[in-house]
Amino acid sequence: MAKYTIALDAMGGDLAPAVPVEAAVIAAREYDAAVALVGDEAAVSAELAKHDAGNLAVQVVPSEGVVSEDEAPARALLSKPRASIAVAVGMVKVGQAHAAISMGSTGGTMAAAVLALGMFPGLERPTLGGPFIGLAPETTIIDLGANVDCKPAQMLSFGALGASFERVYHGKESPRVGLLSVGSEDGKGNKQVQEAFPLFRASGLNFVGNVEGHEIFADKADVLVCDGFVGNVLLKYTEGLAAAAGRYLASRLGSDSPAVQAIAGLASAAEGGGGPLFGVNGVVIAGHGRSSAQSIARSVGLACFALDRNLIETMRDDLAQALVRAEVGSEQA
């Protein structure tokens, strides 16, 4: 019997159910995991029948409906309580699965996870971060759009969670945490950054201070904290820029130029699969709607890794510690 059972939202993402089903088959072969494909039973079973999966630990778990990108997540979950993402995280809640994965609406995944699993103490909302630029693959930028208008304590929580992830996932012993700002000197920035700064300093994190926009490529920090408004603009700007640069090079050099391939590779490296939600009480991975089967399968591997290393417990402890230290520090200041 497989070590872990992973609930995979078979209806989420632009390429569902075909690509999630293919991913389940790959993952069940590659990892010590059984995959529960959550979705419309007929559609998912029909897709599954196209694969030679008879001996694999892949099952279908029925659900009704899906939360789509253009819906308000909370309202959609209210009207579709048996939607695929709700059933998937519900399996984690009742112990039928160890982790859940979806390439569907990120807002839907976050809302469903919060409702079913709850959040770490001290958090108001979960967050999402990750390395999104192929040119700075080792830098986790957080938050990428889940939280706008962040309070300074929220930004500190992003830093603590991101550092925890870097420590567990990339094996960095003391990840460097920076604040994205408009000047590298202490005290530079908008009010939000200026107020967050002393909290970071007192937090016990390996805080390296402010990091400017161009320094994202200079390996100054392992975790770069910003408000979700800024992170989301940067993320989407990068996607648009990569596409525009590709078109520009293709028009100048021809579309079969090696440079065009190189730029395209860089852009696709940026959307490789998914990352875990930071701050919910369980392993829940959200990914890009156009992820390939290979990269969704890698998310199953990531979930197994997170479970093996107790990622959630580590993050919860690290967050609590950083928040307490920052509070004590600011009372002493």
Added chain:
Amino acid sequence: MAKYTIALDAMGGDLAPAVPVEAAVIAAREYDAAVALVGDEAAVSAELAKHDAGNLAVQVVPSEGVVSEDEAPARALLSKPRASIAVAVGMVKVGQAHAAISMGSTGGTMAAAVLALGMFPGLERPTLGGPFIGLAPETTIIDLGANVDCKPAQMLSFGALGASFERVYHGKESPRVGLLSVGSEDGKGNKQVQEAFPLFRASGLNFVGNVEGHEIFADKADVLVCDGFVGNVLLKYTEGLAAAAGRYLASRLGSDSPAVQAIAGLASAAEGGGGPLFGVNGVVIAGHGRSSAQSIARSVGLACFALDRNLIETMRDDLAQALVRAEVGSEQA
């Protein structure tokens, strides 16, 4: 006699005084303008002597000291009231020059311009905007870092000033003005954007609503408004990304690859000379510290153009109109 006299800060920028002096010689040949080189008399005269400028309308105006990048602008101007930028904008104030140009500290140029010339009614600080991405050369992004923690009315002023500039400079009759945000639907964004939105709607500007990060390359707006924190992060991020992409392509394809040249051309197109300060009562152009002589000379041409077209008066009128309309609109709402 030349139509205009332009005061050029000969001490400002990384390549001063040699490059500003060379720029003055080029500009005096190319434009109907006399250039007053403001700087250390001995150093500037020595540079000028290297050129065959005997018949050109180039003079040297002595100053003492310079405001450097790493100084707090206001304090520096207080301790060095005869600094080159102060003397240059002072010439505009007393009518000895029609416009001033500096490639030195942008903060210093703004502070000196505000002190000497004052601001448009309704503004607290001037702003700086411009197309900074070679891939979206027709989109003016504003503010690029002069103002962080903007109030909604300030953002409206950026939109009005940017639209005015687009109308005068690029000849666009009714420039499209957008708000940079994290979702394209009305109501998406952080508090700042959500509060600015109805002001823009009521302003009489050709407001196209929210524009997302990737849509910067989709020609949705001629003027894209954002808080200076966001604009500055984007500006510097783009500079860093262009450099990193160049290094990446060079390492993959060799440094003599046409792709590397193409990317480098794109990056340098982004730092082409200078742009006018928006919101001060006079033509004052601030530019990149590493601008070439050719591009500084083009700034002289830009100053002449702005004077010919009454850019300042037009901007002041347009701003007043937009602010009044937005106020009336929000009282009615």
